[in-house]
Amino acid sequence: MFIDIGCSQKKKYNQNAYGDYFISKRYKDTGRVIAILSDGLGSGIKANILASMTATMLLKFIEAQSDIRVACETIMNSLPVCKVRKISYSTFSAIDCDEDGNAKIVEEGNPQFLWIKNNEIQEPEYKVITSKTFTNRHMHLYKINLEKGDRIIFCSDGVTQAALGTKELHLGLRREGLIEIVLNKLKEEPDISSDDLTRYIVKQVEIIEPDHKLKDDTSVACLYFRDPRRAMVFTGPPYDMEQDNLYATSFYNFNGKKAIAGGTTANLVARELNLEIQPDTNLNVGKLPGISYMKGIDLVTEGILTLTKTAEYLETGVAKDDAAGKLMNFLLDSDEIKFMVGAKLNQAHYNPNLPVEIEIRKNVIKKISNLLEDKYTKKVDVRFV
Amino acid sequence: MKNIEVKICSGTTCFVMGSSFLSELYEIIPQKYGDRVTVKPSLCLGQCSNSDKHSKAPYVKIDEEYISEATIEKVLNILDKKVCGNE
Known part of the structure; x- marks a missing residue:
């Protein structure tokens, strides 16, 4: 199987830097792929630095460790706390997978990822791991097996909270809204590439925001397991x-x-x-x-x-x-x-x-x-x- | 009356040596000679590597004859003579 990776991002309205960061690495010899999406606290340059630091460090850690859990736990335990908001500096989602479909996914703070198989959402079981140093921090650890045609979609909370407070969507787009957008698109174009799909989702988020002004950094990343072209x-x-x-x-x-x-x-x-x-x-x-x-x-x-x-x-x-x-x-x-x-x-x-x-x-x-x-x-x- | 065939080489050497400027011929020739002359681009005509010491690119092939260091004027002059001779 080939893993088609795609990511699309849009900045928060009026900001000059992205507050989310996506990084991925493919290892040619082993068929391993590591991908991380991190969301930095706040927006603009500060968030950009926090997110890019978290993502790049996490990539290096996962690369060096044999276990994604250990790597993510280390980062979770050591992320500084924002003095103003009393929460951690950044949130992240990370996946370590291979071309045989073995995947381990860790989430800390980011919206739950989507796993789509045969155009249906899967709800995999997960293990909750609580930080030893900060008891308000928990990460979710998933171990799943992916098959040909499966897709994994990560997003930042800019997506799930889009249009929050508006008359039509006063609770925001939420996970349900995102699922609807994705499944409808996949019905229309079952073989759509990761790049095109993520671009489409970000566009839809922009459309539902009042005046099309994004209230938060919006990122979507997708991994699509399919036959190579x-x-x-x-x-x-x-x-x-x-x-x-x-x-x-x-x-x-x-x-x-x-x-x-x-x-x-x-x-x-x-x-x-x-x-x-x-x-x-x-x-x-x-x-x-x-x-x-x-x-x-x-x-x-x-x-x-x-x-x-x-x-x-x-x-x-x-x-x-x-x-x-x-x-x-x-x-x-x-x-x-x-x-x-x-x-x-x-x-x-x-x-x-x-x-x-x-x-x-x-x-x-x-x-x-x-x-x-x-x-x-x-x-x-x-x-x- | 026999149709005259013009081929403009768009191989790398000819292209960088000026055949890109010859692309005007795709417009001029049909306007000037109508269907008496056909003009089309060609992949490398193989002349650049045959020439002796210095390359004489760009090359244009008119029927069986190769024109070296081709310019729009040079090509049109030869065509004028050929078209007159054909008539």
Whole structure:
């Protein structure tokens, strides 16, 4: 199973910093995923510092400890108390799970998470652990087994208390309201990605708030257990020309989505497999060459310029609707991405007249794969041929 | 009358060496020559790595002939002559 992680946040109205913090880490070798959502007391910069400190420390603790319970208990026992409000500085929800579906979840102060199986809410049993140092602090410990199709949704109290005090929802949205929003959306779009679902929920919360002004920081995080969406990118001609046919065939027979980044590579695949290439004139805008079409291949772009631009888009998160934007969407719509990188040098790129933007393919691929792994929590495999 | 085919290379080398500026030809050529000339982009024509010491990109292919260091004027001049010759 693949764990699709998504989080969406909106700041409290008129604040310039987020008071909630979400962090997640995927461990490629073991298939383990740790994710934490923390809500800092108050709002703005102060809350931001409290929440980010709690979440990052907790991540490190869980990572180091074999037991999430010990890690969370340590944090719960040591969180300082706010002098004004006499409550702890931050609340948190943490999950430590793996791709086999084993999950341990701890909550301290945050609203109870949702576990959705077959579009129904599950009510798992939990153990209450009371802090030894602060008796008003309790954490809930869950041990559950997740199956394919299951979703876990965490949220900050900005969601459950949305529209609090209004005529229509004087007790706020509450857990029931959130469940209704989520289940209705899942009926409409059963396979919706975690990113899209969390964005949708936050949008709904904003809509029900009077004047659409959020009264508290609003965060939703989702973990969706499903089959991975596989993709392969073939870029650059292979070192050994005699193997061209072998690589072209193995690329074409790959079970998943396929993209080619490179004119020479596209020509090679077309030649070896007797396919036709049709360049598209419409997208030849701005500073990038356009895309082309080939039967059986989802996306064909130019190579190094497009890849360099894609790396830039992935870094900033903002993309134009050009060939690199299309390649970025192709990558982000996949979970497991294989890069087949040809190691043959393109002699024409080593011309001193050429602008310096022409980078070495290996470096650009390395940059893209690091970004996909670290920033977008994808599983990436790079193979040089 | 035979149709003339123009292919503008949009391979990396040609693109950075100026073929992006040739994209105006996609508008100019149909306006000027109607259906006597077809123009379309092409993936790497393979000329950049064949050339001797210095690359002469960008390349444009008009029928079977490769035009090196192509500019809009250069391409239009050749087309003018070809179209006249064809008539």
